[in-house]
Amino acid sequence: MFYDTVKGGDFRSREANVYRMAECSLPLIDQAVAQGVPFAREYSGYLSNRSFGGVQVSRTFYARGQTGQQLLQGAYQSLIRQSVDGNVTLYTRHEMMDLILLDGKAKGIVARNLDTGDIEIKEADAVVLATGGYGKIYYLSTLAMNCNASAIWRAHKRGAYFAAPSWTQFHPTSLPQLGDYQSKLTLMSESLRNDGRIWVPKKQGDQRPPHQIPEEERDYYLERKYPSFGNLAPRDISSRAAKEQIDNGHGVGPMQNAVYLDFADAIRRESKSAIAKKYGNLFDMYKKITGMDAYEQPMLISPAAHFSMGGLWVDYELMSNVKGLFVLGEANFADHGANRLGANSLLQACVDGYFISPHTIMNFLAGEVPEMSIPDEVKSSYLKQNKSRLDKLQSIQGNTTAEGFHRKLGIILYGKCGLIREKETLVEARSEILTLQQAFYQDLTVPPGQNLNFELEKAARVEDYMELALLIVEDALQREESCGAHFRKEHQTPDGEAKRDDENFQYVSVWESLGENQHKLHKEALNFEYIKLSERSYK
Amino acid sequence: MKLILQIWRQAGKTAKGGFEKHELKELDPNMSVPEMLDFLNEKLIKAGKDPVAFESDCREGICGQCGFVINGHIHSPEKSATTCQTHLRSFKDGEELFLEPFRAAAFPIKKDLCIDRTALDRIIGQGGFIGVNTGQAPEANSILIAHDTAEAAFDAAACIGCGACVAVCKNASAALFTGAKISHLALLPQGKLEAKKRVQKMVAQMDKEGFGSCTLTGACEKVCPQGISIAHIVTMNREYWKS
C-alpha cells in the first residue's frame, strides 16, 4: 500500500507521510469497527475486502457503496458522545470566516452563525482546520453544495502557505452533465469498475443505441491501452483517457459527453442477482437520477472534479507554517502527491484526526502558555474587517447572482485548467478570471439581510474561489512537467502519458500570499529514501 | 415544461406562514427539485425579491439535508427517493405543486422550507454510539461477525437522519429513526454491552423532545428514502422490554 500510494501519486507526495498513513491503516479499521461501523463480512465472519483503481490486490474494506457515510456516522456518534460528556462544545452551523493571529501564532477564529448571522470570535490556544476539499471551485463537481475553500483560503491570506493548489483529481465514474441548469454531478462508486467494462464506439459520432453496436465495433480503450490494470487503471489515467475519447468524437449519451460502463459481461458471468447484491444500491441510485436501467443498458459515465490533492502546507506534525494552526484531512496536502488512490482519502482524513493530531497538538500545547487572551482592540478590528467585507458584497447591487459567477468560473477552469492543461490556454484562463473577478465586484447581487441568508454565504465563498482560481492557474503554469492529475500537453511521452521532470520538479510548490493576487513560490524538495523513482506504468 | 408552484413562505420560527404562488416556464424535465428552486431563486434575486430558503447539501440522497413535502408526499412522489433525488419528469407538464416544510412539533421551522432537526442529534447523544475511546480498539478480526448480521446492521445503519419518518407519522413519532440506531448497535457484538442503558436513555430522550408514540402504522417505512424497515421498531420495543 505504501508503494502503491507513492506510485499512484506519481512520486510527488512526501514519502514519510505516506509510510505513516499506511502503517496506521489497520488500526483505523480496528477503530471504526469498534465504533460499530458495519463493514462487509465474509460468511466466515472475517472482514471482507475488494480492490480499487490503481491497485492490483483486494485490500479495501468497505460498507456497501456507503463507506464514507458510515465512517462519518461512526465519527459523528463518537463526537456527540464527547459533547454530551462535556468534553467538547459543538457550534454547528457556524462558518469560519477568518483566522486570528497574535504575535504570528493562531489564537482563534472569526465565525458567522449561519442561522442568526451573528459574527463571533472564538479564542483558542490552537486552531485545527478540517474543512475539506475545494473541488467545488469547478462548479460542477461530485462534492456537496456547501463545500468551500474559505476557511483555508482565509488562513492562507493570513500567512499559511498553500501547497500544490492546481492538483485536483477528476473522478472517472461520475455521471455526465445532462443540461445547463445542472448544479452538481453525482458520483458512481469507483468499485463499479471492478465488474464494469468501459468502452466507446469505434466510429466517431456513432449514435446507435449501445446494444446495436456489435462487439467488434466497440473500443474497450482502457483494456487495450493498459492490459494489466485495464478498467482499474488509476483515476487520473482513466479520466484523461475518457476525455480523449470524448474530445475525439467518441462520446456517447444525450450531450455526447460520456463513455459507457457496461455490466453485461458481469451479469452473464455471475448472474443478475449476484451483481445486484454487490451494487444494487448504486444501480438504484443511477436509475433515480437518470431514469435509466443499468441492468439493461450500460451506464453513462464521465470525468468530474472530485478531490483536492493540494491544500494548506503542513509539516510532519500536520502544523502549517503558522504556529498553532493545524490542518487535517482533505484540507491539507501531504499524502496523495499528484493523484490520490481510491479509499485513501477517508483513510487519511481519519488517520489525521484519530491518530496523528491528538499527539502532535498535545506536543505543541506543551510548549505554550495557555492564559494569553486576545486584546479587545484586536478583536474589534477583526470583527470590523469581516463585517465590512459582507457589507461590501451586499452593497454592490448588480444583476448577477453568486451562483451565476461561480458557474462562469467553473466553465473557465474546466476548459482551460482541467484534465489537460497547456501554457497558451492557461494564460488565457488567467486573464478571463481577472475579468470575471472585476465583473464580480461590479455586478454581483446579494439579497439584503444578514441573518439566515444562503446567498450571502455563497457570495463570500465565490469571492474566495475567484482568488484561489488565480493561484490554481499560476501553479499549473509554473509546473512545466506532467505528473499525476496535472497533465501539461507540452509534456507527454510519445504514447501520450504524463512525462515527469524529476530533475527540475521533484518538489512541492508552496505558495505564500503577498496580498492582491500576488504570490511568492517556495519549494519543498521531495526526497525518496526507500522508493526508487520510475516512470509510472500501468500497462 | 411548465409548473405552478405554491411554496410555503415563513419568515421565522414564530412568524405566520402561507403559500406563495410562482409560475415557472422553460423547465427541463431532467432538473431535480432543488435545481428547480435554484432556477426560481435566480429569478427572485434578480427581481429584488427574497429567495426561497431551502436546504440541500449532497444532492444525491445521502446527507439527509433536503427533505420537504411535495403535494402531500414526504420528500417525493417517487418511492425511496429524497427530495434532491426527485426530478421534474416525475410531474405532469403544467401541474400545480404545493411545497411545504416537514411538520412536527420537534422540528421547528427556521425559515420557509428549512427546519431544525437537532432533536435527532440529542437522541443520538443519549446512547446512539459505542463507548469506545480512540486508541482502545482491539484487532477488528478478533470480533467475528456473521455475514448476515453485518448486513442487517448495515440495513439499519443506512439511515440518513432526514426526518421523513417523523414528518409522515400521524403521531410525529421518531420511533423508526431511534429504532434503527438501537437495532444497528444491538445487532453487533461490540454494541451489546451497552444495549440496556442505550435503549432506556434514547427512548426517554425521544419522549422528552416531544416526539409522539408509535402505533405501528408503518407509514414511516413507506417514505423512508433508505427503505428502513419497521422491524427495527419491533427490535427497539423488544430491547426496551428486555432492559
Ligand SMILES: Cc1cc2nc3c(=O)[nH]c(=O)nc-3n(C[C@H](O)[C@H](O)[C@H](O)COP(=O)(O)OP(=O)(O)OC[C@H]3O[C@@H](n4cnc5c(N)ncnc54)[C@H](O)[C@@H]3O)c2cc1C
Ligand atoms: C461523492 C464522494 C464520494 C467519495 N468516496 C470516497 C471513497 O469511497 N473513499 C475515499 O477514501 N474517499 C472518498 N471521497 C473523498 C472523501 O469523502 C473526502 O476526501 C473526505 O470526506 C474528506 O474528509 P475531511 O474530513 O477532510 O473533509 P469533509 O468531509 O469535507 O468535511 C469538512 C467539514 O468542514 C466543514 N466546513 C467547511 N468549510 C467550513 C468553514 N469555513 N467553517 C466551518 N466549517 C466548515 C464542512 O461543512 C464539513 O463538515 C468521496 C468524496 C465524494 C464527494
Ligand code: FES
Ligand atoms: S441534499 Fe443530501 S439528501 Fe438531499
